[in-house]
Amino acid sequence: xxxxxxxxxxxxxxxxxxxxxxxxxxxxxxxxxxxxxxxxxxxxxxxxxxxxxxxxxxxxxxxxxxxxxxxxxxxxxxxxxxxxxxxxxxxxxxxxxxxxxxxxxxxxxxxxxxxxxxxxxxxxxxxxxxxxxxxxxxxxxxxxxxxxxxxxxxxxxxxxxxxxxxxxxxxxxxxxxxxxxxxxxxxxxxxxxxxxxxxxxxxxxxxxxxxxxxxxxxxxxxxxxxxxxxxxxxxxxxxxxxxxxxxxxxxxxxxxxxxxxxxxxxxxxxxxxxxxxxxxxxxxxxxxxxxxxxxxxxxxxxxxxxxxxxxxxxxxxxxxxxxxxxxxxxxxxxxxxxxxxxxxxxxxxxxxxxxxxxxxxxxxxxxxxxxxxxxxxxxxxxxxxxxx
Numbered sequence: 237x238x239x240x241x242x243x244x245x246x247x248x249x250x251x252x253x254x255x256x257x258x259x260x261x262x263x264x265x266x267x268x269x270x271x272x273x274x275x276x277x278x279x280x281x282x283x284x285x286x287x288x289x290x291x292x293x294x295x296x297x298x299x300x301x302x303x304x305x306x307x308x309x310x311x312x313x314x315x316x317x318x319x320x321x322x323x324x325x326x327x328x329x330x331x332x333x334x335x336x337x338x339x340x341x342x343x344x345x346x347x348x349x350x351x352x353x354x355x356x357x358x359x360x361x362x363x364x365x366x367x368x369x370x371x372x373x374x375x376x377x378x379x380x381x382x383x384x385x386x387x388x389x390x391x392x393x394x395x396x397x398x399x400x401x402x403x404x405x406x407x408x409x410x411x412x413x414x415x416x417x418x419x420x421x422x423x424x425x426x427x428x429x430x431x432x433x434x435x436x437x438x439x440x441x442x443x444x445x446x447x448x449x450x451x452x453x454x455x456x457x458x459x460x461x462x463x464x465x466x467x468x469x470x471x472x473x474x475x476x477x478x479x480x481x482x483x484x485x486x487x488x489x490x491x492x493x494x495x496x497x498x499x500x501x502x503x504x505x506x507x508x509x510x511x512x513x514x515x516x517x518x519x520x521x522x523x524x525x526x527x528x529x530x531x532x533x534x535x536x537x538x539x540x541x542x543x544x545x546x547x548x549x550x551x552x553x554x555x556x557x558x559x560x561x562x563x564x565x566x567x568x569x570x571x572x573x574x575x576x577x578x579x580x581x582x583x584x585x586x587x588x589x590x591x592x593x594x595x596x597x598x599x600x601x602x603x604x605x606x607x608x609x610x611x612x613x614x615x616x617x618x619x620x621x622x623x624x
Contacts, residue, residue: 240578243272246346247310247319249303249334250326252278252288254421257348258325261375262292264566265323270574275310275319277303303334307341319343321371321577327425328433332357335372339364344371344577346570350443350606351599353433355622358603365596371580373573374594376447376602378504380568381561382539382551383525385592387508387515388452389545390527396510399453402481402489403507404445407497411436411475414468427473434610436473438464441504442493446605447598448506449491452515455483457605457621464613467496479609482618522561547592569593600624 246265251258258278265271275298278288282301289299300306310319321344324334332352335345351374352358365372378384390396415423425431426440433439449455459482464474475496481489494500504519516526527535537544540556551568554560572592579585604622612619 240581243270244320244574244577244581245274245318246271247275247277247298247306247322248273249277249306249322249324249338250279250330251276251323252284253291255325256422260563260566261323261325261348261570263563264377265570267563267567268571268574271570274298275300275306277301277306303337307337307343311341311343320581321346321573324348327431328439329353329431332361335361336364339368339370339372342368342370344580346373346375346573347599348375349447349594349599350433350439350602351596352603355600355603355607358600359624362596362600369585371573371576371585371593372596372599373569373576374596374599374602375566375569376444376451376594376598377562377566377569378444378448378519379451379592379594380551380565380572381517381519381522382544382548382565383517383522383537384448384452385551386525386537386544386548387506387517389547390515391453391508391510395513396508396515397512399455399483399485399487399508399510401487401509402449402453402455402483402491403509404449404489404491404505405493406441406445406504407492407494407500408441408502409496409498409500411468411471411495412498414470416471427471427475429472432473433606434473435464435477435606436471437475437493437495438462438477438479438609439606440493441495442477442479442491442609443602443606444504445491445493445506447594447602448504449489449508450598450601451594452506453487453508455485455487457489457608458482458484459618459620460605460608460612461618462609462612463616464610474613477609477613479612522565523559597624 277300279285324347416427461480465476476494479491507516523539525537576591
């Protein structure tokens with residue numbers, strides 16, 4: 237099989253000085269040594285963008301004052317210099333215009349989640365991706381964990397039987413106080429409806445819990461009953477969300493996302509209950525997958541072991557007993573996306589066997605989840621999940 241004989245060249249939009257997630261993306265992209273950051277518009281402030289480029293040793297000629305300028309100039313470069321993809325790590329409200337700009341300029345795109353500002357933009361982006369023929373991958377990084385892939389494989393192979401119930405939760409405590417009042421950067425934009433969208437906690441972390449449930453089980457949501465609360469006085473968007481889910485086929489779900497849960501750091505977890513067995517996975521202890529059976533001792537499957545599925549083994553980067561976690565899982569997202577992007581560069585995209593990436597369809601589904609939760613919380617009633 238023909239393979240690309242060089243590193244993929246990429247540019248970054250956002251992720252400049254003091255931006256947490258931009259540094260995470262760069263470390264993830266760099267872990268396998270298959271990609272090289274060569275250009276960027278790292279801030280909406282031209283001077284800050286230039287300084288961020290200096291921090292990263294980027295050629296000043298390829299550090300841009302705006303993403304529009306970057307797309308125009310980079311698209312005109314010769315094939316041996318041209319970017320293979322861009323990575324978008326901006327606040328939510330910029331995802332759609334940036335992705336649209338670069339897709340229409342002929343670039344592949346890796347984008348942070350949630351995919352867009354609202355559902356209308358998500359529907360429009362799906363059409364743009366389809367028309368472009370380019371790769372679009374969303375960084376729902378928790379799908380990169382080996383034991384999440386093992387959980388998915390177990391469900392696919394029917395080891396749990398028919399799925400009856402899903403319980404997913406994502407509690408944090410970092411917004412327990414009004415950090416946005418002190419203009420803390422992350423809190424300021426995530427609690428601002430003009431930049432974050434119609435939801436804070438559910439749009440930020442609840443969408444991760446939903447994506448994890450969807451990735452593992454493949455079940456489609458039929459209807460949602462949601463309750464949103466803003467516990468911190470003066471906060472416009474919710475900092476706590478509780479959802480009941482009805483899935484097509486009869487399964488039930490409970491999902492909650494909270495950013496005011498004292499003492500919780502990043503406690504994403506999921507439990508999936510079937511007619512034969514259940515599984516349980518915790519992001520803060522990601523190397524274990526707990527499998528439970530009625531009337532039998534529970535099992536604890538460990539990452540790196542030969543008894544795991546091929547998908548799980550391929551996602552492991554160190555031998556058994558050697559810890560690996562967040563950055564390695566994030567790097568698995570970039571590695572999977574790079575396979576699709578390399579195929580696109582070689583004119584072989586898409587391959588029949590597909591790719592283990594979170595697609596524009598998944599992103600659209602996630603935005604529909606957020607939109608349905610918001611409508612349900614506002615109306616205080618069950619809302620049907622839309623047809624997409």
